[in-house]
Amino acid sequence: MPQRAATIVGGGIGGLAAAIALHRRGWRVEVLERAQEFTEIGAGISLWPNALHALESLGLSDTIRALGAVEAAGGVRDGRGRWLSRTDNAELARRFGHPLLVLHRADLLRALTEALPADSLRPGSEVSAVHDDGHRVVVEHRGGESRADLVVGADGLRSAVRRALWPDAAGPRYAGYTAWRMVTEPLAEPPAEGAATWGRGERFGYTALPGGRMYCFATASLPAGTAFDSAEYTELLRRFGSWPDPVPALLAAVPADAVLRHDLYDLPPLPTFVRGRVTLLGDAAHAMTPNLGQGACQALEDAVTLAHCLDSTPDVTAALRSYDLLRRPRTQAVTRRSARLGAVGQLAWPPAVWLRDTAARLTPTRATLRSMTPVLGWTAPGAGPTVTRSGTR
Secondary structure, three states, X not given: OOOOEEEEEOOOHHHHHHHHHHHOOOOEEEEEOOOOOOOOOOOEEEEOHHHHHHHHHOOOHHHHHOOOEOOOEEEEEOOOOOEEEEEEHHHHHHHHOOOOEEEEHHXXXXXXXXXXXXXXXXXXXXXXXXXXXXXXXXXXXXOEEEEEOEEEEOOOOOOHHHHHHOOOOOOOEEEEEEEEEEEOOOOOOOOOOOEEEEOOOEEEEEEEOHHHOEEEEEEEEOOOOOOOOOOHHHHHHHHHOOOOOOXXXXXXXXXXXXXXXXXXXXXXXXXXXXXXXXXXXXXXXXXXXXXXXXXXXXHHHHHHHHHHHHHHOOOHHHHHHHHHHXXXXXXXXXXXXXXXXXXXXXXXXHHHHHHHHHHHHHOOHHHHHHHHHHHHOOOOOOOOOOOOOOOOO
């Protein structure tokens, strides 16, 4: 059988993972990236056990784990700094086969690009059109034209592939709050545990990165597109500078020019991720809020599942239908769950905040871990089960 060709539109985490999965199965792949280089402007990223299972199936879990940090524990605190819930990372690993790993997004992206042939990476290739000519799928881009047996739209929240082939689909919807992300300079004594602190209409979280640095994030309920008179760092100090320790010390260790802010969006559910020999993957298919830390994790699951489905049959359209049946219900359920958690975390009315915090404090850790099983208990297609009813392997 002649070598099959795949064009991946989008050089982010999901697109690169899909390219790796297909390349290792003998496909000729090219990755079209709009930007002039394959890089990530970002901060930290959490890879939960399900993502590490996906990376394991790509042969990259050891490489990625060497780049990250594993915290002993983490949890949720209230606005006065009191613990509402805590999770032991060792127990997480025991139940789901891997711990929670945190690393810098740029390090993850670099490891993924290095797993591909250099000539398969095509930066500066913004896509202008996608259509099927009856023989192959044609992708028109700044560098010319590509013809492939399969096209994967992994080009993010405002996907050009989705706009081209799903023109009537609803656009991204604003979650109601904005987010800041930042990485501290190395700390002499970084916090031993990570935490997300829930306030009133605001949250502040932190978790460890290698080298004594901390990845921090914050949210605030604001109208979309809100601009401040002051710099983002100044606004962060105004909102969070007097929060319970260690938040002030963490903010003091953040370079003032290294704060990123983005309004948060997700995608309304699509009726299908597939159009003929074209499929969507990652944020292009199911962009979600970051409340569960599952955006990249679900994209990695997508990539592994897509390759598995294409292994099962030489008929690309049939394989993509299987992929859609496997991925769409799961990712849309995770999107809904993340949105619900965000709504709870952003509560601002004092009685509702009190009820939320009380419920969190009274929920046993075992019940919290059990509730995470539908998300974290995923294993790659063809792999054995990771979780039993008791939480053991």
